[in-house]
Amino acid sequence: MTQQQRQDLDKLLRNGPLDLSGDLAQQRAIFHEVVASAPLPGDVSAQPCQLGGVPVVLVHTPDIDPEHVILYFHGGAYVLGSASDSVGLTADIARRARVRAVSVDYRLAPEHPFPAAVEDAVAAYRALLGQGVAALRIAFVGESAGGGLVAATLVALKDAGLPQPASAAIFSPWADLSVTGASATGKAALDAILTPEALRARARDYLGEGDPATPLASPIFADLTGLPPLLIQVGSHEILLDDAVRLTARAAEHDVPVTLQVWPEAPHVFQAFAAILDDADHALNSAAAFITSHWTT
């Protein structure tokens, strides 16, 4: 059953129109169209807003705990996607954790290169604290580039003298913009979505001539000491598998409480496909339980 679900999803993704290495304007439109084609559940409210001068989308589902909040970071290789495009997944994790979510529309490259995204993430978090939300009532969640951005932002918070949130759940992080993981080639034939060439092109959009190993862009090279409990989820059919493994290893080396969950044969950000993939459902439940378990510690 699960095997069949994975194969169906793989076929679906391989036949999709998205090509991350293609023309950016075109790919942004395709990305928007692909994700917008999945209708939102009727009970999800998504309201554009501003937070610390940064555009955000406030995501609400019914029966939530008003005291806690997820700060969400969408994916798209730092060059495409938006908080609005990712509302489906944002609402799904928020619903399972029974909290509201604030999804950050950080500025995109190449128009706004590094460190614009990190600056926006820190500004939004700082503003949330300024609204009186205690740090330990906030969990960060991010997917793909947004997952790398979660880790980078946590590091940036230390430099900014801001408190860490309660926890962070990170799905299929892009955490090495130098694209040096063994899985970048080892899993290339199995990855239905990403290619190392596309990631290198998008890394140049984000970093220009900057060092792709700079810690706030590639947190596998950062000092992760002092980060809050991390949950990192990844599929084994991803060229980013080693980004997840190395981010976990780095966190472990730096005495961060970290859990890595690997789903065999699952694709990049498989959590977005909970409607058709049991593993995605289980992974999201596990992430929600992780977030909830860290509210009180």
Place this chain on the structure above:
Amino acid sequence: MTQQQRQDLDKLLRNGPLDLSGDLAQQRAIFHEVVASAPLPGDVSAQPCQLGGVPVVLVHTPDIDPEHVILYFHGGAYVLGSASDSVGLTADIARRARVRAVSVDYRLAPEHPFPAAVEDAVAAYRALLGQGVAALRIAFVGESAGGGLVAATLVALKDAGLPQPASAAIFSPWADLSVTGASATGKAALDAILTPEALRARARDYLGEGDPATPLASPIFADLTGLPPLLIQVGSHEILLDDAVRLTARAAEHDVPVTLQVWPEAPHVFQAFAAILDDADHALNSAAAFITSHWTT
């Protein structure tokens, strides 16, 4: 609180008499004395027995599910320790999983070098299957060398044409007898129990002139394809941290469902100290939940 518990445990371990690099006969006696000094709960029954020609200890706690069983592998660097010495931890995980445990007294080096331990593990498992216990009603659990032995045995089962068990929970595995992990030196000052020199000496006892990277002794170099769901737990104050990370990475690369949990500042096989360390309590509950969750899938 937890911080204080960790510091107290660290002091306790550093002041202990065990020195894995010392004279073996002496260290075997000390190891036995140290672990036997912790009295077993009154409701634990530990009965020596034979299984497939291999000595085992049958461990029972009250109110167990008679249909399922943990096959347990003790630690001791392949040269010391015994099923009897490890009954305390064996009973603790078995009690939480509400099943009985069979702890394997595999032969020790240097008297019985590699692959004696793997052969005994396979023989005990084969005999358990022969008693009519279905593979999917068995979970493997192991600590330290016993954790590496769990992974090696799972690989050996493939070669022997035997079915895999339902799952395996692995605590602080010694999974690289070539002792090449960065943590072997990077965490040496923080590890209260093990040194790379002691591990290298014990690896020679086990392997003689054999290759320390041989897959059935060092499963981080094995083909792990087809292994059942794995839970790997490790402390970040261990020279074996990278063994856990690399075993996880290898399993992930080979499409095995694998979860790695890293407990910051915890020592080697911290699960044995649940009486004085909250993290050990949480880790054992998590391992028991993992085992139980895989009975029906």
